[in-house]
Amino acid sequence: MNSKDTHVLRDGHRIPSIGFGVWQVPPEQTEEAVTTAISAGFRSIDTAEAYYNETEVGNALRRSELPRSSFFLTTKVWNTNHGRNTTIKAFAESTRRLGTDVIDLYLLHWPSRVRDLYVETWEALIDLKREGLIKSIGVSNFSVQQLARLIGETGVVPAVNQIELHPRFQQKEVRRFHDRHGIVTESWSPLGMWKNGVPSIQEPVIQRVALKHGKTPAQVVLRWHLQEGLVPLTRSVNRLHVRENIALYDFSLDPDDMEAIRALDSATGRRGPDPDTAEF
Template sequence: MTAHTRRQNEKESAVNTPAIPTVTLNNGIEMPQLGYGVFQVPDAETTDAVAAALDAGYRSIDTAAVYGNEAGVGRAIADSGIARDELFITSKVWISDHGFDATLRAYDASLERLGLESLDLYLIHWPTPALATYPETWRALERLYADGRVRAIGVSNFEPEHLERLASEGGVVPAVNQVELHPALQNRAVAAANAQRGIITEAWSPLAQGAVLGDGSVIEIADRHGKTPAQIVLRWHLQQGRVVIPKSVTPARIAENLDVFGFELSADELAAVDLLERDGRTGPHPAEFNG
């Protein structure tokens, strides 16, 4: 697909796609509330997948160094013809690059792979508390932010005690904490700690990798609204103020996941989805890596 064709598709999509709402980060930056994640997408498939997402109307793309697909994301951005200031691009520094100098080098390497001059959001992917390196890594993110090289900084998979340590050492409050959160694992303590500090909660694996989509109550709500179970779960997230980054490589599902703004769940329906929480994770363990 040529850049011209993509721009034409973008114009046609914009006519039918509701505007994606934004959340205001604690530094005043606006972030799209619904974005597209590329966790577990091979680099060779990433360019087409991200191109489909951009054509559908997504403007926020979430990747990470450890995913191995930043280059694929960059190719899609370059081919899209979309102005850089219309996009919100997130990446993350991995455990192997923790530390002040190593993090600064990792940021430059991510930019090179993405073909960008800066990121909108840069996250510490995992705190690795056993190594106790995340405060030093955070200082590197603060330097990038102070130097104007990134618009906002944040963390991923941080528990309340990790946030408390950052707060005790002063400095910049994270803008975002990206954690596994879905109806089966609602991470209430983390979400509460985020809210207390003015940190936006961003949900990775927001659909529990499909594990909750066959639940009878979700299907019933979906039938009531003429929507799919996935759309119901995404709407559940959005109405509670979270940022979500669903992933699919199927163009029809990519577009479907964006069609969640023309209806609302009632208080009873939200409560019914809340009841799906159960013990245990449905995604990969974060000690390995996560989306």
């Protein structure tokens, strides 16, 4: 990985500046999708035990001509496996399905406040990292309050927090907390989900910026993430879109472009669950 296309995590490891995710990709399509992503240039692959396609991700990585060390592999522990012993067992099962001994980044998928075991689960991740089975540990979908509790009770700061983040929902409060503590922000649903029947990439502002640069609206939004210092996780099973989604390094958005997209932020822009109120 070229250093200019990576972020340095707080533990010294590097994460690629853009990743390929397989959420909601059916298992029967996952291996081909990951193979296409690798061919396009993606080196960061993001999965989870709850996606039910870890085996297929592992197959694609093993069948690649590139060595395992070329890839940054992320997976996640699901809520029903929170707790020290169940987390350790879930981790072992994920590594078995993925066909690898070491995970580059292991995340708590959600805080699952109704179980209230995320601190104990985090302690299990800390131990697995100490044993050398995980290179970096982090969380996903954690609010500021949940991050503060996790850090306060264990003294260990997550390397990453993977959260819903797109032009309509920019999570500025959480990102300020991340910046203060050296946490890298990963963006899931970076293009924005559907709202009132219109995808966010059809926003007139984004359409105008795309026309100005001769790029697709999706490329403009993903470039915005990169210039904001975020790590977007793209997803597509369309070969053309996969290639377009990583072709982001031959143009830049100017300050006016960036501000115009920042102005799309909305307090009501969240489309996924709120970690402070989610009942799972």
